[in-house]
Amino acid sequence: xxxxxxxxxxNGRIRQGSRSAIAxxxxxxxxxxxxxxxAGTEAASKLPGIRKVLHxxxxxxxxxxPAAALLASLAESYSHILSAASSTxxxxxxxxxxxxxxxxxxxxxxxxxxxxxxxxxxxxNALATVQSSDSIxxxxxxxxxxxxxxxxxGSAPIDVLDAPADDGKSGFVKLEQSxxxxxxxxxxxxxxxxxxxxxxxxxxxxxxxxVADKLGAAIGASRAAVDSGFAPNEMQVGQTGKVVAPExxxxxxxxxxxxxxxxxxxxxxxxxxxxxxEAPIFKVADYGxxxxxxxxxxxxxxxx
Amino acid sequence: xxxxxxxxxxVDYNIKPRVxxxxxxxxxxGVKMSMNPFDEIALEEALRLREKGQADEVVAVTIGAQVAQxxxxxxxxxxxxxxxxxxxxxxxxxxxxxxxxxxxxxxEQPGLVSMGKQAIDDDMNATGQMLAARxxxxxxxxxxxxxxxxxxxxVAREVDGGTExxxxxxxxxITADLRLNEPRYASLPNIMKARKKPLETIEAGSLGVxxxxxxxxxxxxxxxxxxxxxxxxxxxxxxxxLKTEAKVI
Numbered sequence: 101x102x103x104x105x106x107x108x109x110x111n112g113r114i115r116q117g118s119r120s121a122i123a124x125x126x127x128x129x130x131x132x133x134x135x136x137x138x139a140g141t142e143a144a145s146k147l148p149g150i151r152k153v154l155h156x157x158x159x160x161x162x163x164x165x166p167a168a169a170l171l172a173s174l175a176e177s178y179s180h181i182l183s184a185a186s187s188t189x190x191x192x193x194x195x196x197x198x199x200x201x202x203x204x205x206x207x208x209x210x211x212x213x214x215x216x217x218x219x220x221x222x223x224x225n226a227l228a229t230v231q232s233s234d235s236i237x238x239x240x241x242x243x244x245x246x247x248x249x250x251x252x253x254g255s256a257p258i259d260v261l262d263a264p265a266d267d268g269k270s271g272f273v274k275l276e277q278s279x280x281x282x283x284x285x286x287x288x289x290x291x292x293x294x295x296x297x298x299x300x301x302x303x304x305x306x307x308x309x310x311v312a313d314k315l316g317a318a319i320g321a322s323r324a325a326v327d328s329g330f331a332p333n334e335m336q337v338g339q340t341g342k343v344v345a346p347e348x349x350x351x352x353x354x355x356x357x358x359x360x361x362x363x364x365x366x367x368x369x370x371x372x373x374x375x376x377x378e379a380p381i382f383k384v385a386d387y388g389x390x391x392x393x394x395x396x397x398x399x400x401x402x403x404x
Numbered sequence: 405x406x407x408x409x410x411x412x413x414x415v416d417y418n419i420k421p422r423v424x425x426x427x428x429x430x431x432x433x434g435v436k437m438s439m440n441p442f443d444e445i446a447l448e449e450a451l452r453l454r455e456k457g458q459a460d461e462v463v464a465v466t467i468g469a470q471v472a473q474x475x476x477x478x479x480x481x482x483x484x485x486x487x488x489x490x491x492x493x494x495x496x497x498x499x500x501x502x503x504x505x506x507x508x509x510x511x512e513q514p515g516l517v518s519m520g521k522q523a524i525d526d527d528m529n530a531t532g533q534m535l536a537a538r539x540x541x542x543x544x545x546x547x548x549x550x551x552x553x554x555x556x557x558x559v560a561r562e563v564d565g566g567t568e569x570x571x572x573x574x575x576x577x578i579t580a581d582l583r584l585n586e587p588r589y590a591s592l593p594n595i596m597k598a599r600k601k602p603l604e605t606i607e608a609g610s611l612g613v614x615x616x617x618x619x620x621x622x623x624x625x626x627x628x629x630x631x632x633x634x635x636x637x638x639x640x641x642x643x644x645x646l647k648t649e650a651k652v653i
Contacts, residue, residue, distance in 0.1 A: 110565070163570065164533065165542055187563040191545050194498070194530035198537025203499040203618035206528045216622065221527055222421040226430055229622040269576075270542040273558065273569035290652070315653060323582070333548070333562055333583055339524065340582050342564075348652040358420060365630065369650045371642065386633040386650065387642055399639045404653070 101129035101214065102151075104174065106183035106192065108162075109140020114147060116287045117184030119248030122149060124241045126249075127211050128180045133256070134171070136162045141258060148253035158263035161272040162188050168195035169264045175200060175236050179214070185240035185343075197238045205232060205239040207343075223339040223362035243286055244345030244366060278334050285318045285335065290348045291367070293320030293337055294330070295360075297353020297374065297393060301330045307397040308352070314404040320344065320364075322354040338363035352393045356381025373397070405515030405574075406461045407450040409484065410505055411443040413468055413475045414525040427623040430525075439475045442520025444482070444587040446580040449550055450518045451483040451588070458552045459516070461485050465508055467501055469493050473603060480598035481590035487601070488512075492608035492615065498526075500615045502534035507611040509539060514575065516557065521546050521579040532579035542572035548583040 103125035107118035118133075125131045130151045135144045136159040144153045154174070159166055171192070175181060181196065183189030185207045197204035209227070210218035216231045217239065285291060292312050294304055304319070312319050321331035323338055337344055339362035349367035354360060356372070356379055364370070365384050372385035373393050382388045389396060415421055416438040421430045439447075453459040464479035466472050467490040476487035490504050509517065522529035536543035544550070544559030548567065551558045552574070561568045562581045590598070608615065636642045646653045 161568075164536075164545070168537060187546060187561075190529050191533065191543075194528075194533035195537045195543065197499070197530065198502060198534030201499065203497050204528075204530050204534075205619060206530060219527075220627070221624070222415070222430055222525055223527065224627060225421045226423050226624050227627050228624045231620045231622050232618060233620070234618050269573045271571045273571050275563075275566060275568045277566040327582075334564065334566060339527070340522075348646070348650070359417070365627075369646070369652050370630075370633070371646070382633070382635075384630050384633075386630075387645055388633055388635045389637075389639070389642060390635060396639060400642070403639045403643045 101179040102132065102177065103128045103130070103180040103182060104132050104134055104178040106171070106189060107133045107135055107144060108184070108186060108188055109135065109137070109143060112140060112143055113251065114140060114143045115184065115186070116248050117186050117243035119147070119251070120243040120246040121182045121184045121241050122147060122249045124208070124211060124246045125180060125182050128214060134174070136167060143251065145256050145258055146252045146254055147256065148249055150254055150256040153256050153258045154261055155258050156261045156263055162192065163270050163272060164191045164195045165270045166264050166266065167192045168199055170261070171196045172199040173264070178236060180237045180239070182239050182241055185242050189240045193238050193240055200236060200238070202234040202236060202238050203232065205230060205237065208239050208241045209245040223358050224365065225358065242343060244343060278332055282312065283316065283318045285320055285337070285342050285344055288318035288344070288346055290315045290317035291320050291344055291346045292317045292350040292352065293322065293354065294325055294352050295322035295354025296324040296328060298325060298330055304330055307393065310401045311397055311404070314401060322360050324354070351381050351385070352397065354381060355379045356384065405459050406463060406512060407453060407459045408509060408512055408514035408517045409443070409447045409450050409462060409464050409479065410517070410519045410531070411447065411464050411466050411475050411479055412440040412523045413437050413466060413472045414440045414523055417441055417524055423624055423626050427625060429621065429624050439478050440520050440523045442522060442580055442582070445582065445584050446518040446520050447479055447482055447484065448585045448587040449580060452585065453552065463488065463512060463514070465490065465505070467492065467496055467504055467608065476603055477598050478590060480601040481595040482588060483594070485601065487603045489603065489605045490608050490611070491605050494608070494615045495617065496615055497617050497619055498528050498531040498534055499618055500613060501531050502538055503613040504608060504611055505531070505535050506538045507613065516575060517577045519577070519579050521581050532577050536577040539577070542576045544570060544572055544576060544578040546581040547578045548581050550578060550584070
């Protein structure tokens, strides 16, 4: 059996989620990697455990329509087609499944055998074990559940492929990237996140950033904080945002709604700082502090 | 232009789901059900397009048992002009749902399908993409802004590193993200009026779609519980415990 993994590059490196997907795919047999766009060729060929890299430089923005069409044309040679459960993977792979009349399997957290997988449902409140009868299994995998392969060590050959003909139905207009010098949320070893209790956007900077700086942490936010305009959307952790599982997750000023817990409850150690002793976040926290975060966060920064 | 809005009846988002004792699924008997929150957003966007004069009819559609009519009444109370129930007692996965929706699209010929990015029960995030594929239409997933002009729709999409904007020819499928809009509440007079709006029922079996699941649920289990934590009194104690006990800093 042979698996194909759709991989993504960022700043000349292969994203951690893609390297986790490669690790997951290696359970099925040989692994080929598919890279769309001009960037990341060198990094892709260095990935260990890859048979070859299929490279389509012309598909620079990974639009779903040509990308799914291309994958469909390659699909017959593969038993499994995977990607990270990233926004790119979630956009493209179900479209591929639609083209092949297969049922995609989203957010796989464990692989039991070639056809049996575990995935969370109901915002992570239940784990479903599912068995696929499709001849080609199409799935996105949750990065935090599979240890990524290393970035270097291999030297896979590169096959350059042409893009399918453009039908003009979809076009890229622009990408507005959010600027951040901090580690990416999904790969950070430590995450500190804020909720509505932070009260405004400036407190995200003045209270969370100094602590994050000391810990080398990424900064996250609850949906309530995002909706209130305290933090940009891509910082949202939860069922509808990012799913993280860092070594240490520090939740400040957020109650711990079901939808937030879905995005962080697999963190190794959880710390909660909240003024409300009844807040549900304390039910999942390994260490809790009850008190005013406006006093506790500066004190924490000093103590670190 | 007509806008078709698929909606799903799911366990209300405020309810903590319980896994059935026999591991067959999640308890839904006697549990409060509601319209999937993302579908409310997709419907709101369709209603706004109608209010701007860019759409002339909004049609809500759902797939499920007779009881699923309630979410269609809610959709009409919010402002949908009429509704369609594709009736089946079978559990349908996104693959079958997208096939059934394709049949409805071919009958209704909408210029746009506006739907939620994922249902909060199966958390699949697949039906919109699959429908677009089956129709050969372009897709604008995870939409946070939708603008229609000159036969195309420009969609700002929430992606991992920020916001990406794409331009799609119509007809197209868009899937709504949380930030697209704030859905309206149905007023009491509108709830009354919705009772009189037309609701058509179509037997799923009459659409010639194979509903057999390709993904069989073997079992459903509770996730492992985290063990109870401790409350610390001072930040010094917290830092000490993180260093020596948890060894994470």
